Amino acid sequence: MMHGISLLRRLLSVADTAKALPALLAGTLAVLSAVGLIGTAAWIIASAALRPPLSTLALAITLVRACGIGRAVFRYLDRWFSHVLAFDCYEKLQRETYDRAAENIPLRAGNVREGAFLHDLLAGCETLRDFYLRTVPQPLIAGILTAMTCAALLPLSPLGAAALAAIYLLHLALPHLLLHETGLREESAAYRGALLDLTAGRDELIAAGAIPHAEEQLSRAASAFQNRRQRRSIYRDRLFCGLDILRTVLWLALIILLIPHVAEEGLTGVQFAVWVLVLEAVLAEYRSLPAASLGMTEALRAAESILPKDKMPVRTDVPDASVKTGPIAAEVPTDAPLIEAQNISFGYHPEIPILQDLSFAVRQGEHTAVIGESGAGKTTLASLLLRLWECDSGTLRYRGVPSAALSRAETRAHFGAALQGAYLFSTSIRDNFARLHEDITEERIWRALDTAQLAGVVRALPRGLDEPLGENAARLSGGQRSRLLTALALASDAPILLLDEPTAGLNAALSERLIRSVLAELDAEGRTLVVITHDLPLLDHMKQVIRL
Known part of the structure; x- marks a missing residue:
């Protein structure tokens, strides 16, 4: 757990705060504009039959237009700032990838292991680029939206507010707990190793007449890898479908919890209609959370391969490695x-x-x-x-x-x-x-x-x-x-x-x-x-x- 927190801290330290904050702010404002658009439109539709004052109706229409324009503008700014942030971090991570490769290659295990090592570094760098683009922003923005919605819902239904917060956390926790990639990575490594072995030794295999046997081994490794991917894809689809159902059930439950307040005149019919559509819009923002949760797991694994270690093991047979060249050289005979x-x-x-x-x-x-x-x-x-x-x-x-x-x-x-x-x-x-x-x-x-x-x-x-x-x-x-x-x-x-x-x-x-x-x-x-x-x-x- 502490190791994961340390890796996450180091990943976040790569991001430039001056680029991260505008991206987060633009994304949050885009989501709030979208929810505001839904809520205001619901108010206009529900209030139309009640003939509200023209000034009130004009204000609501203006707010709809403002939220619609704001959603488009802030969504564009969100894409702009988040991509600037992601590619700035990607550039830094590519340098770390090069340094890590230069530090470790050649490997004693030989060319095949070097190929797997470089594959892990390059794939990990791509994963970490998406970490700053999709993995971090969505949970943060959805968390801000959840906190604001729970604060507004708490006086009406503490149970509903608690359920909403719990569903938010479940969307982040369940994919991490139920979907494991360790076996898939092992199958992928086995397949790549078999493929590289066949490629590197094809001339000798042809001379020995052993190509059919090698191709059979490669086919088995490919089948095992493909079957593992298909099973994981099925588990992932089932989990995402289950979370979709869970959101729908929660939305219906929240509507049921709010109905008594309408009967007791704690809520007007118009306010109830606004809550119904606003809650639906809020829950819709949770759809990207499971993928972001899985991206977090992949990012931490990639960071372990790419980013330098916090502390290197200290050897006991040499002086402290933290001592620099200059002070030592001054003590060495000429x-x-x-x-x-x-x-x-x-x-x-x-x-x-x-x-x-x-x-x-x-x-x-x-x-x-x-x-x-x-x-x-x-x-x-x-x-x-x-x-x-x-x-x-x-x-x-x-x-x-x-x-x-x-x-x-x-x-x-x-x-x-x-x-x-x-x-x-x-x-x-x-x-x-x-x-x-x-x-x-x-x-x-x-x-x-x-x-x-x-x-x-x-x-x-x-x-x-x-x-x-x-x-x-x-x-x-x-x-x-x-x-x-x-x-x-x-x-x-x-x-x-x-x-x-x-x-x-x-x-x-x-x-x-x-x-x-x-x-x-x-x-x-x-x-x-x-x-x-x-x-x-x-x-x-x-x-x-x-x-x-």
Whole structure:
């Protein structure tokens, strides 16, 4: 319960009060205008046979016109202000979604789980947009209308006022209590997982002749998901129908409760007619409440996925994570290593460790190679240094600062990195540099390309730096693509250059020129190279070798 309240508070804090209040006010005035229109029209119709004074009748007709115009105007303003609010919040939530994805991806569970994770984030963002558009305003406006109606009804029928308030609360509570989506979400996740598995492995399945079996499994998952959705739709329709009947019964009951007051002359016949239609109009505003209640449940679940946690768990093996970089750095010796690993361990599965109790240090200017057999954990170590994943145990320090005291963005600011499998945009070479280094100059681009032994290739292209690369740089060879990644990393001003197999696909002479050129530039700028490699001749240029 407290967790839900905390999530709701954080959701509401996203909304700008200056945008939320006009939307709420316009929606309330639109509903009051609609009820006023019904009530005034009922008064005119019921009073017509009694021949009221012309001035009174003229005033009522004017009020009908005012309420009719007001309903249209305030409804338009309600739509305008509520959409401004919703899309302002949507923009903020999209940023939170991006931050959450950047913070958590890649996932150890692999691409399929990443797809499900991104689906939950994007669907949750859409849900939260509707939270500000439909989920919050309708209950608040209906609550204001209920409070005003109960206050007017209380002197006539306390029981009727209590029943009206109870029905309002039931419209909000019953959908939340009776309709559960946990099973539906599990079925949806199972179906998406089966679909992604089939898509990712279709070539292997075709080769093995196992497509019919895979399609049968996918069909079962789809049927289970569809059946669950249909059952939930039936339950939802039955609940909404039951609430419609309940509103009708309450309306009839309130009419019956007011009849004695007409007989006792506590109400005139005209007033009774006004009450009959006003109560019907008030109860009509409850129709949107069940959907809003369900939207609240979905919004809280989406908020749990998207919004940052109030408190993160505190690790006992490192200093308090709330301490900032500056104060710590002031206490660190000036000769602290750029990177220091102390007994770090990591595994994608708890029972299969990839790295275990690894310790090393990289100091400024101490160019370091990481070598080892395939599967020894070289690329995994690079991912740990960049904090794409966190170590299972042990401590990483950057310039003496524990990684727990740094955000991931602060950690990655230490590196210019080029990892295998990194994505390149299909636009131009210039655009790829500009996306990674916003204020980069053309001179700096050519210098990075020249150091990476790619400048001649780019100059030979028809459009030079503006030549489109194709999807994920498909128009470049493997070696050219690798050198472009190296150039992109070199263009950074970070103190550490982290390269993963930079000489892959290059002949011996080109590999030698590339490494000599990179090291010459790094030495001139006081930067340090950490390279993952199978290229043993490259080790002659290194001051330190870490063997996994």
